[in-house]
Amino acid sequence: MKAPERYQPENNQSFSSYWKPTNDNLLPKLLPKVSLEESEQLIPFYFQVDELGDTVAKEYFSNKQFGEAIGMLHRDFSMYPSNKEHLSEAAQELFKQLTDVPTWVNFDLINLAATYCNRCGTSALSVLRNYCLMGGYESSAINKPLIFTQALHKGAVKRLADTVDFWMNVTTVNGLKPQQKGIFSIVTTRLIHSYSRLQIEKSTDWKPELWGRPINLWDMLATNLGFSIAFMDGLSKLKLPPTNDELTAVLHLWKYVGYLLGIPLELLPDTGEEAAKQLYLWSKTQKGIDQDSKDLAYALYKEPKLVTFTYNSFMKWFVQKTNIGYNEVLLGAESRSALGLPYSNAKYWILFLNNINHYFDKKAKSNPKSYLKVALRGRKQQEDVWDLYRKEKK
Numbered sequence: 001m002k003a004p005e006r007y008q009p010e011n012n013q014s015f016s017s018y019w020k021p022t023n024d025n026l027l028p029k030l031l032p033k034v035s036l037e038e039s040e041q042l043i044p045f046y047f048q049v050d051e052l053g054d055t056v057a058k059e060y061f062s063n064k065q066f067g068e069a070i071g072m073l074h075r076d077f078s079m080y081p082s083n084k085e086h087l088s089e090a091a092q093e094l095f096k097q098l099t100d101v102p103t104w105v106n107f108d109l110i111n112l113a114a115t116y117c118n119r120c121g122t123s124a125l126s127v128l129r130n131y132c133l134m135g136g137y138e139s140s141a142i143n144k145p146l147i148f149t150q151a152l153h154k155g156a157v158k159r160l161a162d163t164v165d166f167w168m169n170v171t172t173v174n175g176l177k178p179q180q181k182g183i184f185s186i187v188t189t190r191l192i193h194s195y196s197r198l199q200i201e202k203s204t205d206w207k208p209e210l211w212g213r214p215i216n217l218w219d220m221l222a223t224n225l226g227f228s229i230a231f232m233d234g235l236s237k238l239k240l241p242p243t244n245d246e247l248t249a250v251l252h253l254w255k256y257v258g259y260l261l262g263i264p265l266e267l268l269p270d271t272g273e274e275a276a277k278q279l280y281l282w283s284k285t286q287k288g289i290d291q292d293s294k295d296l297a298y299a300l301y302k303e304p305k306l307v308t309f310t311y312n313s314f315m316k317w318f319v320q321k322t323n324i325g326y327n328e329v330l331l332g333a334e335s336r337s338a339l340g341l342p343y344s345n346a347k348y349w350i351l352f353l354n355n356i357n358h359y360f361d362k363k364a365k366s367n368p369k370s371y372l373k374v375a376l377r378g379r380k381q382q383e384d385v386w387d388l389y390r391k392e393k394k
Contacts, residue, residue: 003043004212006141006287009036014138015283017332026236030276039281046212050262055090057194113253116246117171119364121378127234130326132226137297140290145214147292148200156303161389168386186260222282228254229275239358297339309388325350
């Protein structure tokens, strides 16, 4: 199969900070010996999508306002399986996947992963924003659906608020058990992905020969790896590395989330080595930063100045500078500059905070009581930020 133009082996510019060996980077330590020729086997996934999600999206979103369609989707899903006779075969298949827990799912591991995310407090949210999301803009192609759905014009505040909503729900302890909020977040996200893809392919001049299909399976896998192995790499850079058990647990949580979002099970990794290899094969074959990348990065950079949950200009300035400090520490100067982001001495503030992170990391790992205490405090910090963004969405 002919690769789309975006596929460019040996791209040594984008995602460079992921693979530079340092004392704190997790990814280079996990990466097995791998040849980029192996990436050729994954090229067909640029042209494959979640067909089941698309079929259900056509059913729910045709001739309905967006909010009405989501409301109907949630109502039908909450009533399943008692309403089976009133659902299409495709909706039944989707709801069954989202309801029937596979035998390989281990909720003890999933809850350990959630607790690790909790114990990392606001540092976890900073990594999510300033490494996973901002770093993703280093690929010009994976973000093209955001451009074609006018997400840039809708603003980074809403986009970030939606991401925080999703992440907080799926990292709630027991949040991925049947009919819990994490599952409802997943069914919403899955159908929004399909709705967006259908709208892009129907109503725009999307060019598959350049980018593959919008929100394709390989990009979905890359996003999943961003939330899992890259997320842990970022936390390691902030002196909050996972234990071996936590690493396995986080990958397991996102394996289940990825499966529920429509990613083929055989693509989803179980080990750190598998995850690092998959992320390497994707990141090293991406066409790099373009103007759309820079526009998205700048919109995220401006986001703290645009929130309405505070009108304190000093606080907005401080948060913006702190985020740039995180960009510098996590992405590195080369990537930060390539995205068109300014330099800030706030990186020294982040390096100072790393000493505090290191103290709490040692405390959490010292005994089970300390672990739980740190996790509860970290979750409360995250919920305080979450509440602010939920107010922003109202």
